[in-house]
Amino acid sequence: MAQLWGGRFTKETDQLVYQFNASISFDQKLYRQDIRGSMAHVRMLAKQKILTEEERDRILEGLEGILRDVESGELLITQEYEDIHSFVEANLIDRIGDVGKKLHTGRSRNDQVALDMRLYIRDEVQETDALLKKLLEVLLRIMKEHTETIMPGFTHLQKAQPITLAHHMGAYFEMFRRDQMRLLDLRERMNYCPLGAGALAGTTYPLDREYTAELLGFYGPMLNSMDAVSDRDYLIEYLSAMSTVMMHLSRFCEEMILWNSNEYRFVEIDDAYSTGSSIMPQKKNPDIAELVRGKTGRVYGALMSLLTTLKGIPLAYNKDMQEDKELVFDAIDTTKGCIALFTGMLHTIHFCKERMKDSARHGFTNATDAADYLVNHGVPFRDAHGIVGRLVLLCIEKGIALDDLPLEEYQKISPVFGQDVYEAISMETCVNKRLTIGGPGKEAMEQVIGIYEKYLNEM
Ligand code: ARG
Numbered sequence: 365m366a367q368l369w370g371g372r373f374t375k376e377t378d379q380l381v382y383q384f385n386a387s388i389s390f391d392q393k394l395y396r397q398d399i400r401g402s403m404a405h406v407r408m409l410a411k412q413k414i415l416t417e418e419e420r421d422r423i424l425e426g427l428e429g430i431l432r433d434v435e436s437g438e439l440l441i442t443q444e445y446e447d448i449h450s451f452v453e454a455n456l457i458d459r460i461g462d463v464g465k466k467l468h469t470g471r472s473r474n475d476q477v478a479l480d481m482r483l484y485i486r487d488e489v490q491e492t493d494a495l496l497k498k499l500l501e502v503l504l505r506i507m508k509e510h511t512e513t514i515m516p517g518f519t520h521l522q523k524a525q526p527i528t529l530a531h532h533m534g535a536y537f538e539m540f541r542r543d544q545m546r547l548l549d550l551r552e553r554m555n556y557c558p559l560g561a562g563a564l565a566g567t568t569y570p571l572d573r574e575y576t577a578e579l580l581g582f583y584g585p586m587l588n589s590m591d592a593v594s595d596r597d598y599l600i601e602y603l604s605a606m607s608t609v610m611m612h613l614s615r616f617c618e619e620m621i622l623w624n625s626n627e628y629r630f631v632e633i634d635d636a637y638s639t640g641s642s643i644m645p646q647k648k649n650p651d652i653a654e655l656v657r658g659k660t661g662r663v664y665g666a667l668m669s670l671l672t673t674l675k676g677i678p679l680a681y682n683k684d685m686q687e688d689k690e691l692v693f694d695a696i697d698t699t700k701g702c703i704a705l706f707t708g709m710l711h712t713i714h715f716c717k718e719r720m721k722d723s724a725r726h727g728f729t730n731a732t733d734a735a736d737y738l739v740n741h742g743v744p745f746r747d748a749h750g751i752v753g754r755l756v757l758l759c760i761e762k763g764i765a766l767d768d769l770p771l772e773e774y775q776k777i778s779p780v781f782g783q784d785v786y787e788a789i790s791m792e793t794c795v796n797k798r799l800t801i802g803g804p805g806k807e808a809m810e811q812v813i814g815i816y817e818k819y820l821n822e823m
Pocket of ligand 1: 380387432473474477681683685686687
């Protein structure tokens with residue numbers, strides 16, 4: 365057991381207690397951030413004449429050596445240390461001797477761990493953002509290819525009005541773009557440095573907190589040392605943002621699972637992203653989409669769990685907070701994995717255009733447009749609604765689409781109908797007349813695609 369605090373104790377820690385308390389098995393993930401933070405701290409100590417320049421240089425050299433050796437695999441992070449902070453410090457002292465003991469001057473593990481975690485999340489925000497960008501690029505490519513691919517739009521999972529595949533994909537583009545903005549937004553709020561807060565009440569050393577904040581790329585120091593060691597809001601915000609990403613992915617997955625089913629056949633998920641059944645030879649299952657949908661629960665769980673852990677914790681640092689790490693690490697790995705896999709699946713998916721169009725034609729998705737036709741010929745909308753309702757009933761009886769009903773039948777129900785009704789209710793007209801911004805009409809869609817293209821180029 366290697367721990368940093370044996371001085372005032374007369375008994376060895378019980379082995380089980382030691383294990384229960386230790387965090388090295390998971391906080392070893394923070395070794396880079398821990399070393400980086402220590403380097404900034406040491407530079408600042410020397411600048412403030414709390415350490416000499418030689419001491420600074422020897423410590424920096426020692427820390428660089430540890431980083432190098434961990435990265436190369438030469439130095440293993442083993443379970444004999446309590447946490448990553450003890451591991452780094454003990455190794456430093458092994459390497460450079462007593463001067464290594466000066467590293468922790470004016471610092472506590474409380475501000476140290478708060479810093480490590482912030483640095484970690486800041487990096488992860490960037491990685492998540494990059495993964496979302498790749499997903500948006502695939503979405504935009506599909507949108508560009510499918511501005512004329514007609515399909516039914518649904519409400520209540522009932523065919524409602526015709527749209528295009530580009531329009532449908534565009535809705536997801538909006539969702540994932542907002543997810544990116546959420547990340548950007550939380551990064552702005554969290555980018556302040558806790559280092560120098562000490563255990564809770566700052567230190568008596570003349571630390572330059574502005575300087576360490578700047579060295580580490582923060583906007584400045586956090587302004588209350590008690591808050592600095594006990595704030596985990598940014599983790600809640602990050603988990604909440606990840607939960608929202610997962611919720612969006614899960615909705616998308618659900619649609620791909622439905623669309624891939626034999627009943628819809630709107631898409632075919634690529635073999636590389638499907639799996640077979642051990643008993644039913646004909647099966648090709650959308651397991652990846654189902655797993656992403658399933659893993660959503662796990663990420664929500666992390667959010668709920670951390671909120672519950674933090675509830676009722678008095679100021680300032682309390683050990684409960686150590687529970688943040690496993691939850692957050694798992695949620696990050698899960699979400700990043702899901703975005704990457706989903707992007708691959710979407711990139712290789714085959715869209716069955718004919719099936720989509722056929723489905724739109726056979727669900728009375730143009731009924732609103734038939735009513736609008738009457739309105740354009742002077743019939744009040746409420747009457748038009750009733751007339752078209754009767755036409756739909758007639759078509760259901762005959763088992764045909766509105767497009768296939770002879771003109772005489774139309775005219776029997778309303779003499780206002782003329783030959784041009786067929787043009788007015790064609791799928792193409794229905795879509796392309798919806799031209800206000802945000803709608804599926806080709807021109808409106810192209811305008812939006814231009815905006816998205818610019819967004820992705822400027823990111
Ligand atoms: N492993 C601890 C954590 O993750 C580090 C801080 C420990 N501080 C302390 N006073 N025991 O929260």
